[in-house]
Amino acid sequence: MADALKIGIAGLGTVGASLARILQQRSNELAVSCGRAIRITAVSARDRNKDRGVDLSGITWFDDPVEMAEKGDIDVFVELVGGAEGTADNSVRAALKRGLHVITANKALLARHGVELAKLAEEKGLLLNYEAAVAGGIPVIKAVRESLTGNNFSRVYGIMNGTCNYILTRMEKEGLTFENCLKEAQRLGYAEADPTFDIEGNDTAHKLSILTTLVFGSQIAVDEIYLEGISNISIEDIHAARDLGFRIKLLGVAQRTETGIEQRVHPTMVPLDSVIAQVDGVTNAVALESDILGELLMVGPGAGGNATASAVLGDITDIAKSRPGAQQVPVLGRPAHLLEPYRQAQMRSHEGGYFIRLTVVDRAGVFASIATKMADNNISLESIVQRSENGAAGAPVTIILVTHATMEDAVRKAVAAIKGEGYLVGEPQIIRIERPKTA
Amino acid sequence: MADALKIGIAGLGTVGASLARILQQRSNELAVSCGRAIRITAVSARDRNKDRGVDLSGITWFDDPVEMAEKGDIDVFVELVGGAEGTADNSVRAALKRGLHVITANKALLARHGVELAKLAEEKGLLLNYEAAVAGGIPVIKAVRESLTGNNFSRVYGIMNGTCNYILTRMEKEGLTFENCLKEAQRLGYAEADPTFDIEGNDTAHKLSILTTLVFGSQIAVDEIYLEGISNISIEDIHAARDLGFRIKLLGVAQRTETGIEQRVHPTMVPLDSVIAQVDGVTNAVALESDILGELLMVGPGAGGNATASAVLGDITDIAKSRPGAQQVPVLGRPAHLLEPYRQAQMRSHEGGYFIRLTVVDRAGVFASIATKMADNNISLESIVQRSENGAAGAPVTIILVTHATMEDAVRKAVAAIKGEGYLVGEPQIIRIERPKTA
Incomplete structure (x- = not known):
């Protein structure tokens, strides 16, 4: 059997404590399925004396995650500190620079620095796994x-x-x-x-x-x-x-x-x-x-100590099963240096159905005016519902429109034109409709 | 870049033809994400002259999948022949014995011989991947x-x-x-x-x-x-x-x-x-x-040429990214020689809710008799609905019972007792209720 995989956990909040507990309780099963033992050899958190329901004896304590990344006797650095900048960022960079595999649950960090970190990992042939960062326990990254x-x-x-x-x-x-x-x-x-x-x-x-x-x-x-x-x-x-x-x-x-x-x-x-x-x-x-x-x-x-820990655990066992020299899955799906520039589509040109709720004063011609503004902007309607709030004459009336697929720009223009007519009470509510492919 | 991964496809039906087409059309993207090219070097199917919409020029044709497994210039044997015995079984065994990785979409083969085949693969350090065998394109095996x-x-x-x-x-x-x-x-x-x-x-x-x-x-x-x-x-x-x-x-x-x-x-x-x-x-x-x-x-x-091919493709790219000497994921989750004997729970002791639909003759006391038989067997009821089929007096009446969690044995006994009373019209319908954990 290969040498044990040595894990350092930075951050012992709900997720970190769950993870530590599971790694200890399931060590035998994990060793069988990974072909090697997985051992926590270092941890880092703020408060050394807090009871987290985990036995940390024999595990080296670091007050500073960056120091653990630089000096801990570990193969894998697990970042559960959080935050896009500061300690999380510094410690992950330190770990990658030193040649450690990294696992993080930190979506903010990846959203800000993901491409740079992926490049760093790929240059060194290291794994940077982050299943827990998106939708918690759902293995969407792996999929x-x-x-x-x-x-x-x-x-x-x-x-x-x-x-x-x-x-x-x-x-x-x-x-x-x-x-x-x-x-x-x-x-x-x-x-x-x-x-x-x-x-x-x-x-x-x-x-x-x-x-x-x-x-x-x-x-x-x-x-x-x-x-x-x-x-x-x-x-x-x-x-x-x-x-x-x-x-x-x-x-x-x-x-x-x-x-x-x-x-x-x-x-x-x-x-x-x-x-x-x-x-x-x-x-x-x-x-x-x-x-x-x-x-x-x-x-x-999508959240919770155990569910998130389950995703981190999957990331750990993937590393435990990998071997030096193996081709790594590119961190972001394709090698980071091959990522294309982001070409942003404007929201004005979004196409889809719209739900529009308008509260209007109860007077003749309002309904016709609304219908006309929609038609002027080539918006075709799937349904129109009009209802009085309380049935009393003169009370405001709610009108709900559901459009067929149309351009956001058209909806904005139509609603602006309606606003200009002066019969709206309060702000119009506009909610986009999204339809799954299969249903 | 490593040598190309050479694929042999046995079976060119809907799935096989889709797979061949995709491997050819997406060869550049696949090479980038796998760090090596993936090439079809051999195929085997019954009818050599059938038009499958795939260019098979330059690919060695085998009339017999077993021969392809034994002699084809391939690294991976993809079995899409189907059937638990015969050609599928023989060719997969031949491929594993020869030291080839195997991919199969064949649930019948795995249900019958999966453990043996897993042992064979594990003894030789080979991958046996079968994502497509369960729920088609859904990556449940990987999960x-x-x-x-x-x-x-x-x-x-x-x-x-x-x-x-x-x-x-x-x-x-x-x-x-x-x-x-x-x-x-x-x-x-x-x-x-x-x-x-x-x-x-x-x-x-x-x-x-x-x-x-x-x-x-x-x-x-x-x-x-x-x-x-x-x-x-x-x-x-x-x-x-x-x-x-x-x-x-x-x-x-x-x-x-x-x-x-x-x-x-x-x-x-x-x-x-x-x-x-x-x-x-x-x-x-x-x-x-x-x-x-x-x-x-x-x-x-769960089915269809492309969706199934997508799962096979995931299996192929997993192999393309793996390297000799890497610890393989055990075929069946744990090493085949460590699988435990199957300890079967009897259906009689199944616990759950039951939907029971009875058609009975419309006469006094029937409803009470049914309720009594249920009570005799300690079955507590969540709901009872009685309705006449057409409202006419004397026409058969439908009674629907939904039970709280109970033992299947009790349900069977109660229904047998009801049958013995002679007022049932036709067979009773019994359908088990299953509740998701989270809903």
């Missing part, structure tokens, strides 16, 4: 890098933020407001004290930027993602969606178009009877559309 | 063997036969009978002229037997799978299921219980709002339940 080799991708999309999906699910099931669901999510530990990063879509964008590069072979371009969060979604939208056969999910979508690659994160109407519409609560889902395979959808836990 | 390493599995289940799922979907959506849907499936090429193997569950059983071994580490035991097909499912069952919040799917299920491993293929009620219930038509789905990750569900095309 793209290893199972769907040779496929040309047309679209990748998914529910990649458990906090948002939890909030949207509870809003629908219990008729609660966004604010109430957010509070509940915070109480249960599904949302941070400052939830901005999750609910405004930034977290999804980080994950999407990595997937985009993997499937389309372009440079990571996290700053060029169109971003819209869910804080603007009301119960009325959710109910109207349901009545029209849709459910609202926060999706990250990357899509190849004639003018470039679209990357967008926004609340999205998906058909009620589609598989992804049933993905509830904190669960994640990622769909891959490609020319040879067709559509592959993977559903599973 | 279990490589991503979920270290997880202990509790249950694996799935929709693994497109023919059955197509028929059940159309029956529900269009209110057609089983016979009509089968004919339609045959017309569209989704069902064979003799559909027995698909609709009676044998095909699902083959796939399930392989998954069972992978997740539970026991010997393949395809003959010990409880089997019930879908030919017995009526529109009435489908409608009653829907009314009670269920949909009927043919599932293969393997589950660890206290008395051993349950393996069963049968029509199954799944909750209408579960993700797997939305998997329609010829699409497949496989769910893996394990202790670290939780539940992972993968949905994708």
Whole structure:
């Protein structure tokens, strides 16, 4: 049997502690399936005295992850520190420079520095694995890098933020407001004290930027993602969606178009009877559309100590089974120096269906005016629903339009023209519709 | 760059021809991602003169796959012949004995001889890859063997036969009978002229037997799978299921219980709002339940030339990236000589919910008698629905019972006792209920 693989874990939060526990508890099984033992030889975290439910005796402690990367007696550096800059970045670079394989669960780091880090790893023939960075326990990175080799991708999309999906699910099931669901999510530990990063879509964008590069072979371009969060979604939208056969999910979508690659994160109407519409609560889902395979959808836990540790463990065992000199799977699907420039498609030229909810004053001619503005912009309508809020004469009226596939530019122009007419009450709500290939 | 990897393809049907076409069309991209070229150097099929839309010039033709395995100038033998015995078996053995890596899409072969073949491959340090053998294009084998390493599995289940799922979907959506849907499936090429193997569950059983071994580490035991097909499912069952919040799917299920491993293929009620219930038509789905990750569900095309070829292609590129001396992933998840004996759990001791549909003569006391027989066997009921077929007095009445979790033995005894009372019209229908962990 080969020498034991020596692991250094930087960061002993929920994921790090789970990982350490599992590596210790399952050491025999892992040795059998990998053909060698896997041993934690070094760890690094802030508080040395905290009880994490793991026996750390005999394991070298480092106060500084960078020092562990530089001096630890380890073969693999596991980065679970988090954050795009500072310690995480410095320690991963130090590890690669020293010739260590690296595993990270850090989407922010990869979204910012992924291409550089991939180059560094590839120049040295090292593995840089990051299954846990996108959609937690769902093995989507492996599926793209290893199972769907040779496929040309047309679209990748998914529910990649458990906090948002939890909030949207509870809003629908219990008729609660966004604010109430957010509070509940915070109480249960599904949302941070400052939830901005999750609910405004930034977290999804980080994950999407990595997937985009993997499937389309372009440079990571996290700053060029169109971003819209869910804080603007009301119960009325959710109910109207349901009545029209849709459910609202926060999706990250990357899509190849004639003018470039679209990357967008926004609340999205998906058909009620589609598989992804049933993905509830904190669960994640990622769909891959490609020319040879067709559509592959993977559903599973996107966060949590154990689920994330499971993904890291898969990365570790892949390294344990590899041998020096073996051809490595390129970190980002193709060698980093061969990634193409990112050619951004403009949101104005996005094509798709739209859900438009307008609240208008109840007066003659409004409906006709709206229909005319749509027609003026060549937007054809799939359905139109008009309902009075409370039936009282003179009370504002809600009008919901669902369009056939049209250009975003046309929708923006039509809505601007409608706004100019002065009969709108409040802001119009516009939600894009996304249809799975197979449903 | 390393030498080209030389591929021999045995069998040029839909899958083989797709594979050959893709390998030729995508040769540049594949060479970049694998670090070496992949070349077809030999093929074998029955009819040399058939036009398959592939350029076979310069490729050595063998009339006999065994001869190709023994003498072809190839590194990898791809078996797409089919069948558990004869040519497929002989050629795969010949290839392994000669020291060639083998890829097969042949579930019947693996269900019958998988353990022996795995031993042969492992003794010689060869790869035996078979992603396409279970659920077609869905990379479930890779997920279990490589991503979920270290997880202990509790249950694996799935929709693994497109023919059955197509028929059940159309029956529900269009209110057609089983016979009509089968004919339609045959017309569209989704069902064979003799559909027995698909609709009676044998095909699902083959796939399930392989998954069972992978997740539970026991010997393949395809003959010990409880089997019930879908030919017995009526529109009435489908409608009653829907009314009670269920949909009927043919599932293969393997589950660890206290008395051993349950393996069963049968029509199954799944909750209408579960993700797997939305998997329609010829699409497949496989769910893996394990202790670290939780539940992972993968949905994708389970058959078809391209989807199957995509899985074979993933297997090929895995071999292209591997190097002599690398530790191989054990063929069946753990080394074949370490597989445990299969300990079969009896269906009588299966625990779960049951849907029971009885047609009875319309006379006083029948309902009470049925309720009493259930109570006598300690079966507690979740719901009871009684409806007259056409409302006419004296016409037979349908009674539908949904039980809470109970033992199969109790259900069988209760139904036998009910039968003994003489008020049943026709055979009772019994369908097991399966609930996903997360929904």
